[in-house]
Amino acid sequence: MSEASFMLVLLIAACGAGTLGALTGLGGGVVIVPLLMLGFGVDLRYAVGASLVAVIATSCGSATSFLRTGTANIRVGMLLETATVIGAIIGTTIAGFISTAAITYVFVGALFYSAYATLRQPAPHAIEAAPDAIATRLRLDSILPGPGGAEQPYAVRNVPMAMGVMGLAGVLSALVGIGGGILKVVAMDRLMRMPFKASTTTSNLTLMVTAGASAGIYLHRGQIDPRLAGPVAIGAVLGSLLGARLITRLSTKWLRRVFAIVVVASGIELLRRTIGGGA
């Protein structure tokens, strides 16, 4: 296979990964690393670099729409980004001296948790209205715009705990090249008790900054090869745009099940290869 056709195949595959990521709400990262490693025999370090670039691109693409509609909470995003970028720097430092096998185990753990979280949709919680001292001081409370002008004011809680979870999400994101979106939704939806739409969109907003912090460092380490990252980024953006169009027409319930099976299967295969010393 010539390099040109390899890049074309890569672009199409990344487009598929981006579509799946947008449809399941997990972002492309969870699929791109195993896709590159298992599908194309790419070393983990290249895969993590390319995946982080794709995470930035897809997160930017979807951020444009929900920033425009005012769904994302830019203050919560900025506050939590202080925690995730520090986590990301710690994560890239750790990645510099532990073995790729160890990183693979962490990644497989994240894959299994992703599959579990995809299948088990959190029950919607009541929206808090009573103010919290820290959140009020930081002006985190906001109003979620709804269809037909129905607006939902909400209060934010548990800021210090959420910051801790976000720091952890930053470490994970930097180490294995995924967005860490699942932990972020846990922090914002479960702990801060933000409305579901506000927490998922704000999570997406913080993904790009978290990935940006570690991608810069990986660039200097020579882990970002333009011949991999270029086609993967373009494909992932196209895929996420396609996914956003398809999402209203497809049954996401079945899609989530298929996605969970694919994710678990690739986790098992990665484990098998790493333990067998193959990849």
Added chain:
Amino acid sequence: VSEPATPTNPASPATTTSPNASSSSRDDPRSSTRFAHVASDRVIAAQLSRLLAVALLTTCVIIAIGLAWHGATTGLAQPRPDYAQFRPNGDAYRSLATTFLGVAAMDPRAVMQLGVILLIALPAARVLAMLIAMLRRRDVVYTLLCAAVLTVLLYGLLE
């Protein structure tokens, strides 16, 4: 290969300029000081949205040009590289400065990498834009938070 930057969001109509167009009359929370910042935040968010859309389209076009160029020239002639063994990039593709030199020397791979590096710098541009917006509104706490995040991002980018 270029792609549309216009985001598709069928669920929600574009309410760029009128965040407060509608109102529910019973004790309106927006009159409370707790929510006084929301209207102004939505203006900032809309500005950030436009910035990201334009910047993402630009970086993707640069990557696409480099990709097509590389694919049509050396890409057709040589087999796919072996990525199974990790060999770090040469210095030519590791920083913005050396990548610029490559672009000046008409290296299509450097053009692709330029787009990729600009994409990596996009989050920092967004934080800088928000810092300026918060500074204009004399919001000290968020100006400092933006400055802290920007510092870490620039550390990663420039190192």
